[in-house]
Amino acid sequence: MNKGEPLLEVRGVSKRFGGLQALKDVDFSVAEGSIHAIIGPNGAGKSTFLNVLIGLIEPDQGSVTFAGEPIRGLKPYKIIQRGIARVFQTPQIFPGMSLLQNVAIAAVAKRDGQFNTKVLESLGPRHPIVDEAGDLLARVGLGDYLHAAAEHLSRGDKRRLELAVCLVAHPRLLLLDEPTAGMARHDTNRTIDLLKEISETGMTKVVIEHDMHVVFSLAERITVLAQGQVIATGRPEEIRGNPRVQEAYLGGAHAA
Ligand SMILES: Nc1ncnc2c1ncn2[C@@H]1O[C@H](COP(=O)(O)OP(=O)(O)OP(=O)(O)O)[C@@H](O)[C@H]1O
Ligand SMILES: [Mg+2]
Structure with a gap:
């Protein structure tokens, strides 16, 4: 892996479940050592996307590169051995x-x-x-x-x-799917502190989260998915004021 290259690089990932386009042409890139949040309304494709990264779902199209090596199509245990781990929604x-x-x-x-x-x-x-x-x-x-x-x-x-x-x-990359779901505020704050603490060790993290307090406390970059597509990626302050993001949440069935 060359210096300055992202640790994780996803290009053009699409996944269809029957008539439903769960992911469409998703590009996503994570710098080593950073915390990157993925947000979006219910059913946006966030968990599906993490399943693609960890090898549980094979995308129809696109590439996934980790530490400079293609990992699409590898079995989950092989991906875990390469240094990716995942905390599931359940x-x-x-x-x-x-x-x-x-x-x-x-x-x-x-x-x-x-x-x-x-x-x-x-x-x-x-x-x-x-x-x-x-x-x-x-x-x-x-x-x-x-x-x-x-x-x-x-x-x-x-x-x-x-x-x-x-x-x-x-792991070199830790994927977390709603790590604070079902927690009281006190436990949520403890989890935020813990995730910050482990980022001091240089571990890269991708976190899906509905709780905006968690997102804005932790994330250095945020990617917004809506109906399977990336509608915005940027620093928290850029995402907060982005009209497309506000529209996606207001237009979605359940705002986060
Ligand atoms: N194995 C599957 N077979 C068919 N449809 C699926 C499958 N997995 C997910 N879906 C559908 O794909 C869409 C995206 O689901 P996904 O679980 O990725 O959303 P999400 O963004 O994680 O939502 P939430 O915030 O509610 O967890 C949903 O419409 C869901 O019903
Ligand atoms: Mg989910």
Whole structure:
């Protein structure tokens, strides 16, 4: 990758679901080390776009380049191994396992390229993977519940657990789909602080968010999607006053 080149570069991505054009000719580019928000009304195509980036959805057209290499068409686990991780809109965790096990198994999966609960059983309590899992859980504010079953967590805490699950893979690019959805204001503010803190380590982030307080607290650049198309990209102050953006929200069924 040459210096100054974006970490992630998407060109002309389109995706159709039957009669619905979910993404149309999307261009998107993220500088290394930055926080880039994607906003837009419900159904704009935001989650679909993240699914394309992580390899869960194959686009009909377009290219996706990460760290100078094409990644379109790679399987999700290959993309994860290249250094992209994703926090889903609905938390994806193992409900019957403890918090510590959830994070440790993600570290093992990244190391071995597959999920394997048997390997987990063989890790002793002092294993570096288990240590790191405990440290990360403390960082996201779950240090008091290491041995609790994940299913008993509140929705907001499940999101924090999922964040720890992603961070243990040390991604170069972290994709977050509505990381503060379902959280009370206090927890939202803690999540904002945490995301700022992890950006100090140079990790690049793309965050989909409906909460404008979160968007304007975090994002250095914002891309606005409406009906599958990019209608604006720019700095927060440029987006705030953009009449096309205001129109998209007012014209949408549910303004964010
Ligand atoms: N697998 C699928 N099959 C068919 N249609 C789909 C599929 N996934 C998404 N869609 C449709 O594509 C459009 C974009 O959906 P998407 O979930 O990407 O929107 P979004 O911007 O994330 O919305 P929200 O803000 O509500 O999460 C919607 O109309 C949705 O119903
Ligand atoms: Mg969505």
